[in-house]
Amino acid sequence: MIRRAGQIQGFTLLETVAALAVLAVALAASLRVAAEQTRNAAYLRDRTLAHWVALNQAAERRVRREWPEPGVVRGMESLAEQEWHWTVLVSTTPESHMRRMEILVRTTPKESSEPLARLEAFLVKP
DSSP: OOEETTEEOOOOHHHHHHHHHHHHHHHHHHHHHHHHHHHHHHHHHHHHHHHHHHHHHHHHHHHTTOOOOSEEEEEEEEETTEEEEEEEEEEEOSSTTEEEEEEEEESSSOTTSOOSEEEEEEEEOO
16 A cells, blocks of 8 residues: 555555455365365265165165075166166175175276275175
């Protein structure tokens, strides 16, 4: 601010431009942070829902008291107005009365995509 003999004048053009530049950088940074937080929230929501799908698959097999043969089973489930593609990999264990299940959940049926959820569960022979 410039002062002259008892008189106050406004900011110079250079000071105003510098203040606007600082404000523009601060606003751009805050928008970037807000966008990143939005992406993270959506990712965490999807991971949570995928985990629920995996838990549902494990619970269904326990409630049905299934004794699956070792192998791969694929399917699709709808949850929260979205389709989830799951894969259950059943394998034997050193205990003859137990089976190991690895449940993978994806948003697409493509096996090449990284699963959003991975759950390991065990079944006891009924």
